[in-house]
Amino acid sequence: MAIKLKKSYKFAFRSALLITIILALSLSLFLLYLKQFQDNWYILLFLVLLVFAISFGIIQVRVEKYIYRRIKKIYDDVSLLESSSFPADPVTTDMKTLTEEIEKFALDKKIEIDTLKIREEYRKDFLGNISHELKTPLFTVQGYILTLLDGAMDDKAVRKKYLQRAQKGIERLIYIIRDLDLITKLEVGDLNLDLTDFDIIELIESVFDLMEMKAAKKNITLAFDMNYEAPIYVRADKDKIQQVLSNLIVNSLKYGNKGGTTEVSVENLIRNKVIVRVTDNGEGIPEEHIPRIFERFYRVDKSGSRKEGGSGLGLSIVKHIIEAHGEKIYVESVVDVGSEFSFTLEKAKPQAN
Secondary structure (H helix, E strand, O other): OOOOOOOOOHHHHHHHHHHHHHHHHHHHHHHHHHOOHHHHHHHHHHHHHHHHHHHHHHHHHHHHHHHHHHHHHHHHHHHHHOOOOOOOOOOOOOHHHHHHHHHHHHHHHHHHHHHHHHHHHHHHHHHHHHHHHHHHHHHHHHHHHHHHHOOHHHOHHHHHHHHHHHHHHHHHHHHHHHHHHHHHHHHOOOOOOOEEEEEHHHHHHHHHHHHHHHHHHOOOEEEEOOOOOOOOEEEEEHHHHHHHHHHHHHHHHHOOOOOOEEEEEEEEEEOOEEEEEEEEOOOOOOHHHHHHOOOOOOOOOOOOHHHHOOOOOHHHHHHHHHHHOOOOEEEEEEOOOEEEEEEEEEEOOOOOO
16 A cells, blocks of 8 residues: 655755755855845856756755654654654655654553553552441441350350351451442443333332332331322333342431431433432531542441441442433532432434324
């Protein structure tokens, strides 16, 4: 395949023109001094044109060779790092193109480095968080078992109580590992969605039934914003959307005020979309935490929120499930007023009669 050369003659032309002008002025002044300018002007003109042509040719060839030999080495060296960053065309005197390409390469590398730094910070946070989340139940189980081995096993009542507590610690570990497995599959796109048409109102009612006892403990009312007489059909993975609703409602119950309300609404967004809103009148989320609440293990209240249980992965799982459907999730919150989590879903197509 022929290589297309992009040459720039501006540098050589301007340089040759400058040399020619200086030489022409010098010769003109010299001839004027000898009073032979009028008799030799045509020779001067010939010499000027000849000097321009020779200067242009020499400068163009020499600069091309210099840049090709020296600056082309920069291309080759950088190409070892990123073969796709620079074209394979030979370098000529097109310094503007060279500068633009090097600046673009530098900018791309800066963005890449900044991204790597962010990922490194995220990795450190993640390892620290997962270490803490796993360490707490592990040490709890270990403590109860060691106490039993040290003699508490002989007391039947203590033995049963400690074994039950150890079981809860193990269940928490299983809960965390299960959620980690799920979120890993979601992140790598290894989770197949079983898309079906179902009534989202009916699904919300079933989640209300599942959460009834948990809500009763804090005297929180689970309710719709209005009476939905007709079903609203959406197309999604029913089990996964149930998990989304369960996680959001559990979250609202954890941080909701006693005697408060968790309200769910379903509204038409655009012609083929609905938006589901889960609203509570709980403690709310400080504005500075909102951009990070969907991160794995991120907790707004670093000290006290763990007493509420959970894996710390609930909102992250919610976000990944919604994004796996190609939809969006939103959050609005005001401290001491409440929070609203909302997500979009695709409407089911009307069935042909």
